Amino acid sequence: VQLVESGGGLVQPGGSLRLSCATSGFTFSSYAMSWYRQAPGKERELVAGITSSGGSTNYAGSVKGRFTISRDNAKNTVYLQMNSLKPEDTAVYYCYAHVPRSLILPYWGQGTQVTVSS
Numbered sequence: 169v170q171l172v173e174s175g176g177g178l179v180q181p182g183g184s185l186r187l188s189c190a191t192s193g194f195t196f197s198s199y200a201m202s203w204y205r206q207a208p209g210k211e212r213e214l215v216a217g218i219t220s221s222g223g224s225t226n227y228a229g230s231v232k233g234r235f236t237i238s239r240d241n242a243k244n245t246v247y248l249q250m251n252s253l254k255p256e257d258t259a260v261y262y263c264y265a266h267v268p269r270s271l272i273l274p275y276w277g278q279g280t281q282v283t284v285s286s
Contacts, residue, residue, distance in 0.1 A: 169193035169275050171263050176280030179253055183284070187248040189263030189277055196244040197221075199275075200268055203237060203248045205259035205282075215261070216248060231257075253284045 175187040187203070202217040216227045216237035225237050236249040246263055260281050266274035 171265060171275055171277035173261065173263055173277045173280035176261060176282045178283045178285065180286050181254060181284055183253050184249070184251045185253065185282060187250065187261055187263075187280060187282070189246045189248075191244045191246075191263075191265065191275075194265065194275065196265070197241040198267065199265040201237075201239055201246040202264040202266070203246075204262045204264055205257075206262070206279075207256075207259040210259075212262070218246065220267075250282070253282075255284045258282060258284050 170192045171189055173187060173189045175185055177185065179185050198220055200217060200219050203215040204212050205215050206212040214228055215231055216235055218225045218237045218239055222239050227235060234252045239246045260279040262279045263277040264274060
């Protein structure tokens with residue numbers, strides 16, 4: 169099983185980034201996908217989630233209206249479009265695959281660094 173995030177980097181406040189998480193080794197279309205982030209000295213927090221079909225999404229209040237999660241089940245990939253970035257969005261971003269309300273083990277990616285700074 170692999171979850172490989174990409175697309176992180178350094179961006180100025182107000183800028184945009186698009187994160188990707190390419191997966192393999194499991195039935196992607198059966199898993200809900202989420203993005204989490206962890207800033208230095210803080211706990212990991214949920215940023216956004218999307219159901220297995222892509223029909224429903226949810227967002228943390230701090231990113232609602234600025235971030236958009238999407239998925240392409242044909243490419244086994246989940247995305248996070250981040251607009252109007254703020255310094256407080258600086259964190260390592262992780263993708264997470266899970267089957268809600270089941271005993272199936274979830275999977276984590278290795279993370280990608282996003283730094284918002286002028």
